[in-house]
Amino acid sequence: MKHARVVHLGNVHSATERDGQLLLDNGQLVAEDAVSWLPPLAPTHRPRTILALGLNYADHAKELEFKAPEEPLVFVKGESTLIGHRKLTRRPAGVQFMHYECELTIVIGKTAKKVKCDDAHDFIAGYTIANDYAIRDYLENWYRPNLCVKNRDTCTPLGPWLVDAADVADPMALALQTTVNGKVTQSGNTKDMIFDVNFLIEYFSSFMTLQPGDLILTGTPDGVVDCRPGDVIVTSIERLGGLINTIE
Template sequence: MKHARIAWAGAVHDAVEKEGQLELLTPAFAGRRVGFDDVVWLPPLAPLPRPRTILALGLNYADHAKELEFKPPVEPLAFLKGEASLIGHRAFTVRPNGVKFMHYECELAVVIGREARCVKKDDALDFVGGYTVANDYAIRDYLENWYRPNLRVKNRDTCTPIGPWLVDAADVPDPQTLALRTTVNGKLTQQGNTQDMIFDVPTLIEYFSAFMTLMPGDLILTGTPDGVVDCQPGDVIVTEIDGIGALTNTITQEQTGSDSDSGK
């Protein structure tokens, strides 16, 4: 089943996809259907809790590591993100003034379904609640070191669109056979497959849960293949994963006078 969270008629609703429409689950509107174009899409994490922890992988595809002229990591290279970075389908991502290179990253996002601690790889998928698409923007101007991505590169407000759907784990029998692609203004610029991850989903869950507790709603963004390009204000980026969904996002220019003008 495909779950969504939306704003409609002055309220936030949980919904599911039914016959090309959104069927509301809110008790007062239960069963009512609305069109995709009639709502504001929010990060689709319900019915699971909001994430306590957002983990993101760097250099988890060998071709992307090669693209950036780095050797593939020998253990997962991860960093943390804050919830304020998350936005929904069809939302706008701000490009800071003066930056020279800001690029998308199409990623499979794993949503933890139940508390996970010291999970073995063979059991790891039993702890997944669902999957969604993430677009993990990076602002390369601010990068200090590919092995130490700082907060301004990867943890900015509006710079992690996710959605449009949270797809139940039961509907994704093998997360390592999914094709990924990105288009910019309709032009194909990135494509790959989750089978090319250096560290697959079960390995990542085993790795993280060995030293930290993963809670329901927590997110693991699993990295991106090669093919990233600079995105300018006005560009429409669609990051798509087969069986999960197509996430649309538009770049907008930062308003003059914000903190990025001074490099803060």
């Protein structure tokens, strides 16, 4: 099932997808363009921790002229970076290079501590899409991006849906695509991740406790390009839909 959080007529609703429309928790069926979209996270399960992977696709590491990492390269993000589907992301004045990153995102479903790879699926509520913009002008260290690169308000659209884990048979075989103003600029597949979904849950839970609602952004393949004000970016992942965002 596909779950969403939206605002309709001034009220916040949980919603599910129904034949191309939204079925609100009050029983009303509305068009997708009749609402304001929020990140698809339950209010009782707001993320305490947002973990993001750098260079988790070998082709992206090569694109940036780095060798593939031997262990996960991870940074932490703040919740204020998150915005919903069809929202605006601000490009700071004077920036020379700001690019999207289409990322499969894991949403933790229950408390996870010292989870083994084979059991990781039991701790996943579902999956969504993140577009984790990076502002290269502010980058001081590829391995540990500083706050100005990855923790700016509005720079991580999330959604549109949270898709139940049970409805994604193999998260490691999903096609990814990004378009800028309708032109395909990035294509990839989650099978090319260096560190897969189950490994990441085992890895993180070996030294920290993951809580329901926590997010793991799993990195992006190659094909990133500069995004300018007015550009409409759609980051899509097979079975999860398409996340629309506009640069202002």
